[in-house]
Amino acid sequence: MPRNRRPQNREEKRDEIVTAAAKLFIGTGYDETPMTAIAAAAGVATNTIYWYFDDKDALLVAVLDRVLAEALADASERADAPWEDQLMWAVERLDQYGRLVTVVHARTAIAPVIDAWHADFHRLAEDMLAGGFRSAGVPEESLRASVQIGVFVIEGLLLHPDTAPSRREVINLLARPTHVHRDPRRDEARPRSGS
């Protein structure tokens, strides 16, 4: 019979650990922060973390879930803004999480939990982008490819902090997909517009 000793303290403590880990993972990096540092920041013994989380990757997933949930909550408040502005805002909002983006990709190959999170996240991001592109007039036939380009560009912007200056330009070009071939088969014949 489960006698819950500290009824909801459980969640609280877990959250404290996630908070400490989030700050360190984002600011310092995943590989660069030892579990001891997280424990110290959360004010617990290192091993206590292993009571709440299977391993460091599970903790990373918890951090990712929280960060994503917060971002989505913020995003829902401006769901009626113009599509381009939403995109721009999202990139700026996520900018601080560049290190998380890299580590997710790095660990996807070796940690199944991270791989699963990554796949879920891509589905979500693709759905959202598909909605945006559709509303921007991209035809169904090139929607998949446009969405994938969109995902890659956003990831790229986050992955390369030094590209911030040209960010606006890139997003404008991305969000306004005049890049709609009317008929792919006619592409071969169509003359180039440049010199």
Added chain:
Amino acid sequence: MPRNRRPQNREEKRDEIVTAAAKLFIGTGYDETPMTAIAAAAGVATNTIYWYFDDKDALLVAVLDRVLAEALADASERADAPWEDQLMWAVERLDQYGRLVTVVHARTAIAPVIDAWHADFHRLAEDMLAGGFRSAGVPEESLRASVQIGVFVIEGLLLHPDTAPSRREVINLLARPTHVHRDPRRDEARPRSGS
């Protein structure tokens, strides 16, 4: 006075180590292959590697340099192929190096040597893409942004092996930048060509 004991054997041995490291970094992963494994594969003692390379990151740079040089040599042979095909070929050629792409991004933040290599590589890639886009008729005003999108898309394709099926579609859409706003300010008014 430098008395060279085994005159050119030096380069040979170094190359053997790089060969072993390349195979393991690409096939198994950087973080996943200990120095001992590289040493065993190269038939030397672990510490011998440290005679030829400062540390594991320096070895990674050597691997990256070789892989890039080989790819560029191959590429020069088809410099006269159509721009789209060159792009497609490049992505397929680099596909096998997905793990290297992730690790470069992961270590850029912490290893200055990797950061420097990464910056150089981006300059090179951007120059090449700029040439391609220019020849495809992208006007100067949106060239920078197009190039950046190009780099991000290629990186994205390499970073996400599961997107291989739609690769061709994505590259076609990318390489044929009908996404040329003739005048950004007129974008607001211009009717969409889609349904």
Added chain:
DNA sequence: GAATCGTCTTGGATGGCAGTCAAGATAAGG
């Protein structure tokens, strides 16, 4: 041809890390 001096190689540390184990605490339930 023996001492010497760079070039290279290696066995054996060292210190940091993630994760394990088994021994406690603590408080609710009986």
Added chain:
DNA sequence: CCTTATCTTGACTGCCATCCAAGACGATTC
């Protein structure tokens, strides 16, 4: 008060990159 589930912890293991100090070995010098 004693059992039991929940939680916490110190001590430990094993892996890893990297360092150190001792050698091996051939060319140079005398």
